[in-house]
Amino acid sequence: MITTQTTAAQPARLSGRDAELAAVAALSERVRSGRSGVLLVTGEPGLGRTALLDRAAAGFGAGTVLHTRAAPAERHLAHSGLHALLGGAPDPAPPAGQAAVVRAPGAASSPVRAAASPAGPAAAAESPAGPAAAAASPAVPPPPVAPLDVPPADVLRTGLPPTGLLELLRRTGARGPLLVCVDDAHLWDPASRAALGFAARRADAVPSVGLLLSVAAHRAADPDFTGLPVLRLAPLAEHAMAALLDDLTGAAEPLVREELLYAAEGNPALLTALVDRLSAAQLAGRAPLPRPLADGPVLTRVVGGRLAELPAATRDLLLLVAAAHEQHPDGPGADAALVLRAARAAGLDPAALDAAEAAGVARSDDNRVRIDDPLMRRAVRLGAPLSRRRAAHTLLAAVLDGDRHRLAHLSHRALAADGPDTRLADRLASAAAAPDVRARPLQRSLAFARSAELTATAGARAARLTAAAEYARLAGRPRRARELLAAAREGAAAHDALRGGVELVCGTLALRDGPVGDAHEALLLAAALLRHRDPEGARGARFGAMEAAWAAGDVPSCVAALGPDLPPAALGPDLPPAALGPDLPPAAPSSGDDDFRTGMLAALSGRFGEARGPLGRVLDRAGSDDDPVRLLRAGVAALVLGDIATACRVNARALAAARARDLASLVPQALEHLAYAELRSGRHARARAHAEEGLRAAHHAGQRNVAAHHHATLALVASIEGDAAALTAHTDAALAIAGPHGLAQAAALAEWARARADLGRGLALDAAARLGPLVRPGHRRGHFAVRMLMVPCFVEAAVLAGEGGDGTATAVEEFALWADLGADPQAPAQLARCRALLAPPAEAEAFYTYALARHERAGGDVERARTLLLYGKWLRRRRRPREARGRLKDALYAFERAGAAVWAEQARAELRATGAAAARETPGPLASLTPQQLRIARCVAEGATNREVAQRLSISPRTVDHHLRNAFALLGVRSRVELARLVSREEEPNSVGPAT
Incomplete structure (x- = not known):
């Protein structure tokens, strides 16, 4: 045109x-x-x-x-x-x-x-x-x-x-x-x-x-x-799709908005087509949405161009591929031999698939055939009439060996059925629950859901929908699980066991993605409802309630969840056993659960001596266990006992077990526990790698609470590595979730990361102000599980900021009691470092020497380097530069090995102040400055006032002014702004904070 x-x-x-x-x-x-x-x-x-x-x-x-x-x-x-x-x-x-x-x-x-x-x-x-x-x-x-x-x-x-x-x-x-x-x-x-x-x-x-x-x-x-x-071009991210939806609709009703974004799967054209399909009343939530929202005509409109040009025989073959693929939507594809046997039974030439491959609709790899684009796969399936879809499933069921492939055979028969079939529904549910049937959780979920559709009895249908929801949750499909739970609630209302099952799945979903207070109450209700009819389920609900209270930082609620038996809920009418039976997922054996409960109850009640025996037995059993849930509990037990090496090993085993069983809902949690254990052991690079992978897995599985903990871990890593942009991004992301969901532990870790970054940049006063409310008594007291871990940072920040008063000494004494419990291998060395910071000069050196000796036993290069740095600073201020240089060089090289850039720069600055040449010399005009002038120039370039510089460097404001005037003259600058520009230009991109 x-x-x-x-x-x-x-x-x-x-x-x-x-x-x-x-x-x-x-x-x-x-x-x-x-x-x-x-x-x-x-x-x-x-x-x-x-x-x-x-x-x-x-x-x-x-x-x-x-x-x-x-x-x-x-x-x-x-x-x-x-x-x-x-x-x-x-x-x-x-x-x-x-x-x-x-x-x-x-x-x-x-x-x-x-x-x-x-x-x-x-x-x-x-x-x-x-x-x-x-x-x-x-x-x-x-x-x-x-x-x-x-x-x-x-x-x-x-x-x-x-x-x-x-x-x-x-x-x-x-x-x-x-x-x-x-x-x-x-x-x-x-x-x-x-x-x-x-x-x-x-x-x-x-x-x-x-x-x-x-x-x-x-x-x-x-x-x-x-x-x-x-x-x-990749599918759009959720925030971009949300912005496009705003452009299209202005402001859709929140639930409708959520449905549209989910159905569109990141495809902007599909989102536009879905909006076009809905009326104003439907967009506003005043009229029900069509089901499915993305039906055959809509999908064909967006992605069906290639299908329309294919021969009829090819489209028939593709329908068989899509039907076979339906059993493994996330798998490697449909069994090519199965599809071809069904094609021959239908009189279709297998060569008809060549046209689909040439058009890019399908591809064959080894013994698999796959329609890669999930929207195309849905268009093939939903674009065909229901009668043709049922015929495709009938063909696949006919050519499958019913003994060798029992679940797949029965599933295809069920999908071909045109109405309720009690016998087929029972057989399918039995196969879906059978432990000897090899199937992924999502396949079991689909089978339970289809068996529920064929079930006439309300109670049995609800039980099967609940089981389908649980397996959908395990497969990392929380939205699908919630849809199934919504359908199960009506039939479960009159039966305690069914109500308890629904609340158990619902509470577990909220534990990973929702307010943990809601999860806690739902899981306690589930435990009460299941107490008499499903003791193992009730036990799992109580462990979940304890975990929710732990995340919220609520020790009394943790103890209550693990304490005496909960009062039974008001019992409803009995449900016929035949309605349940194999339909509910098999409960895990309770071996070791009593030890975990007893040990955690003792630890949470402050009786650590009593906790060691039962928690030790939990760790002993973990060596030969392959259940990821029990292994994750063992990892918690190891952290409580202060056995960080075992915690890393057990959590790595839990991750492997979760992957082997295709439990997508447990993989993010296993990565979270593993990353945190590695962080505690001082292996920051490994912690970052696992947390980054865990963050991706958590987003994929719809687990925002787990994502918040991964963000907090990554923020702590960034506080060591000196990545300011990453620190800001991860702390903001962690706190954005932690606040509304009540995640006290994630929030505390994120605030600790901010404070540690401040301390690394020489902002001791800011670090002390952040950490004070988290370690001192009061209503803002930090999370009980990490509060003591923050005390060494708080003491260091407070002393360097000139605020090491009675409150700091009290915190150190409380930390000493905790260190005696043996819950952290680093604690004895950190305690000696804290005492050195507070001790008079005549006693401080003995504490530093003892701290370094304890570091040699405990490991942890970064913590040892921080002690060396503080010791070197102390020696320099005592006018012992030669001894200081040795400690500071050791600290510098340890920080460099650990990738702790901001802390390494502190060590370099201190080395320069002793008159020694650091590994990375200052380039250009700044080389004309004395070490003290350079340190002051860097502080000023960060925006610090003379008084703030004096506080950081432990000198008087008049001395700062004197050195600053000389620096101006040497550099030929006339203002603080010009000085900041010069420092930034000369030291980019490695400009970091000064030593304290």
Whole structure:
């Protein structure tokens, strides 16, 4: 379409595509500056390839734009792609400063959301933006068209050799910058693709020409596009999808909003299509939503373009693949042999699958066949009539061995059933619960859910839905678990055992993702309801309630959860045993649970001597255990006993066991416990690696509470490594979850990380102010499990800030009592360090010497280095520089080995103050300063006042002023601002805080 309109509408923002827009902007800038470049944009349908190219074409104001979208109907017409790109009726040249855009017949020049491709519905559906991308790219009327010296008729009649397009681009680019945008280039005819790829690979040979191409994800590796730089579009993050939803709806009702974001799976086109489907009443929550929200027609509209062009036999085969894949939605794919046996039974030629592979819809690897895109898989399944879906499951059930593959066989039979079938439902539920059946938790959940659909009795149906919810939770599908629980509640209302089961799953879900106070109450209710009819379930509920109270920092509630038996709940009518039986997940053996309960109860009550025996037996059993839940409890026991090495080993074993059983809900928690144990052992790099992996796993499993603890761990690591940006990001993220969810432990760890970072930067007064409320008595007292761990930091900060009064001494004495319990191998050395800080000069050195000796026994390089640093500072201030240098160099090298950059810089600054050369000398003009002048300059560059500098360096404000005036004269600066700029420029990127 060609228009003479001279103004262009400003495109709407592309939510969540900042990095991609930056890459496109960089390409445009290269072209504007007279250079050339190429970028290949790829991604699955609906992720915004078309919208990104539209934005690039509309925003290029430096010269000519050639912009076209491939027409699938013309893919077999030789050179049709080149004709579409180059064939436009020339109009007069545009006004000065206005981009010239040539839009071929296939190019989008009207709202993509409302317009169909000129090649028909298939082309519109194949487009990445689909027919619903107006939210990302509104109507952009193109500027006028510049005349080109290109005879399109000759191109069609005689063809164009590969070098010909390059020469045409060279001639056009010689008149000014040229941007070529080709959307869906993989749909061009072979000759045009070859010419385009040839020109793109040699774009550097022509000046002022940029090529921005888009192709489907499965075609990015085609020979025609080999060697081109690739920009891959991924599904949008949740915050970006939320911003797009706001653009589309203004403000949808919160529950509706949550449903839409979940159903869209990060696909902006699907989200737009879902919004289009709903009425104003449905968006406002006044009318029920359709189920399923993303049904067959909606999915086909967004991703079904490739399906529409496939032969009928191929689509039938794909339906078999999708049906087989339904049993393992997260698995490696469908069993190829099973699919092919079912295909032959239906009279389908297995070769029909080749067309699906060629179209990028399916792929085969070894003995598996897979539809990679989950939206495409859903479109194949839900786009087929119900009768065809049932027929596919019937075929698969018929060719499966019912003895060897009992659960899969019964599941396919159940999915093919057209109404309640009590006998089939019972058999399927029995197979789903059988321990000898090898199946993943999600497969068991699907089987229980389907057996519930075939069950006529309300109580049995509720039991099976509850079991399905529990396995969905274990599989890391909390949203699915909550949906199943909502369906189970109605039938469970009259039966205590069923109500208890529902509350147990509900409370466990809230423990990982919700206010822990709510989780605590739900789990206590579950324990009371299950007390008589499911003792093992009641025991697990009480352990969960204890964990919730622990997270909240509530010691009395922890003790109450583990203490005397809870009063029984009001009993409802008995449920017939046949309704339960194998339908509930098998309870774990209780061996060792009594020891864990007894030992934790003693420890929480302050009787550590009594706790050692039973908790020691828990650790003994962990050596031969492979149950991840019991291993996680053993890891807790090891930390309580102060056996950090065993805690690391046991938690690593729990992680391996959770992975081996595919328990996605336990993997984030196992990584959390392991990272924390490694942090306690001083292995910060390992702690960071496991916490980063755990954070990803927690987000994937929908466990915000676990994510908060991982953020807190990463913040503590950042406080040692000196990464200020990471520290801020992780503390903010941890506290944003910890506050509303009542996670006192995560909040305390995050605040400790901030204080430790302050201490590393020399801000002792700030560190003391942060830690004081967390370690001193009062209503803001920190979490009981980490409060004593913070005392050494608090004492150091308070003394260096000149506030080491009675409150600090009291904290040290309390820490001494705790150190005697043996709950932390570092505590004796840290206690000696604290006493050295508070001791008179005549006694301090003995305490430092004793602290270093205890560090040798306990390990922990960072804590030993911190003691060396403080000892070195003390020696320097006693005018013993030679002895100080040895301690400070040892501290420096230990900090460097541990990656503790901010602390290493403290050691360097102290070394310079002794007159020694540090490992990293100060460069440039700053080298002319004395060590004291340099330290003062660094403090001033951080924004400190003279009084604050004096407090940090233990000198008078008048001395600071004297040194600062001399530094100004030596450096030739006249203000504190100029000094800060000079220090920042000379020491970037390693500018960190001064020594204290």
